[in-house]
Amino acid sequence: MAGSSEQGKRFVPSTGRFIGRRIVVTGGSRGLGGEVVRLLLAEGARVATCARKVEPLDGLRRSLGVGDELLTCSLDVAVPELLEQFVDSAAEAFGGLDGVVACAGGARGRGITEATVEDWATTWALNAGHFARLAARATPHLRASGGGSIVVVSSISGWKPGPQAQYGASKAAQLHMVASLARELGSAGIRVNAVSPGSMLIPGKRWDRMRQEDPAAFEQFTAEFPGRELVRPEEVADVIAFLLSDQARGVTGINLPVDRGQNAPTPEGY
Known part of the structure; x- marks a missing residue:
C-alpha cells in the first residue's frame, strides 16, 4: 500500500459531505469502482482502494493528482488473508474506518452443464x-469509530433470472447477507445496504463493445429499458455515496436497484 510521490495538481474537495471520513x-x-473513488475523494473522503493489477491503480492516481488521501494496493480480493491485511492497513493508515x-x-464459467466446480467456487469467492x-x-x-456504513455492489441478476446461474446465485447471496448483517450489526451503529446496478455502459466493456461492433443487437437490447438507455456508472456511484452518507442514516438492510427499470438483465431475454 502506498501514498503518492507524484507531483501534480492537488485534488481539491468540491463538497464537504465526506470530509473526515475514511x-x-x-x-x-x-x-464503477473508479467512479466511486473519484466521487468520494471529490467530496472530501480519504479512500483506500484495491485491484488486481498495479497499472490501472497507477493510472487512477495520475488522473486524479492526489496524495495521501488515496491509498492503493494490488491484490486479489478472493484471497481472504490479503483482503483482511488490506483493510487493517487502511484502518491503521487513516486512524480508523467509517x-x-x-x-x-x-464471474467464471458458462452454463450449468459446462460450468466446473472451480467455476462455481471462483465466482462465489469473488462475490x-x-x-x-x-x-x-x-x-x-467501524465499531471502534462509533458505527459506519457497509455497501455491497450486487446486481439485478441477484433476483432477475439470467445466465449464468453461478453468478446470479452469488449475487443473491449478497442480498441475503445484507438483510442479515443489517440486523446483526445494527446495535453497533453499522448500516448495511446493497446497490444493484442494471447493465452499465462502461467504455471498453461488454455493452460498449456491442454498441460499436453490433449496433443492431445493441439497439434490440435497449428495448429491455423503458427509456432505451443503459445505466451509467456515475449514476450508480451517486447512489452508493448516498448510502455511505449521513443522508441515509435511517436506511439499512435494503437492496436499492439502479437499473433504469431494466427487464431482462441480458440479451438472452431471461
Whole structure:
C-alpha cells in the first residue's frame, strides 16, 4: 500500500459531505469502482482502494493528482488473508474506518452443464466470499469509530433470472447477507445496504463493445429499458455515496436497484 510521490495538481474537495471520513473501496481502479473513488475523494473522503493489477491503480492516481488521501494496493480480493491485511492497513493508515464498499466482483464459467466446480467456487469467492470477509474484517474498525456504513455492489441478476446461474446465485447471496448483517450489526451503529446496478455502459466493456461492433443487437437490447438507455456508472456511484452518507442514516438492510427499470438483465431475454 502506498501514498503518492507524484507531483501534480492537488485534488481539491468540491463538497464537504465526506470530509473526515475514511472509506475502503474494493475494485476501485476503473469502471464503477473508479467512479466511486473519484466521487468520494471529490467530496472530501480519504479512500483506500484495491485491484488486481498495479497499472490501472497507477493510472487512477495520475488522473486524479492526489496524495495521501488515496491509498492503493494490488491484490486479489478472493484471497481472504490479503483482503483482511488490506483493510487493517487502511484502518491503521487513516486512524480508523467509517465506511466500506464491496465493489469488486466477477464471474467464471458458462452454463450449468459446462460450468466446473472451480467455476462455481471462483465466482462465489469473488462475490459472496469477498463481501463476507470484507464486512467481517471492517466491522471492528467501524465499531471502534462509533458505527459506519457497509455497501455491497450486487446486481439485478441477484433476483432477475439470467445466465449464468453461478453468478446470479452469488449475487443473491449478497442480498441475503445484507438483510442479515443489517440486523446483526445494527446495535453497533453499522448500516448495511446493497446497490444493484442494471447493465452499465462502461467504455471498453461488454455493452460498449456491442454498441460499436453490433449496433443492431445493441439497439434490440435497449428495448429491455423503458427509456432505451443503459445505466451509467456515475449514476450508480451517486447512489452508493448516498448510502455511505449521513443522508441515509435511517436506511439499512435494503437492496436499492439502479437499473433504469431494466427487464431482462441480458440479451438472452431471461
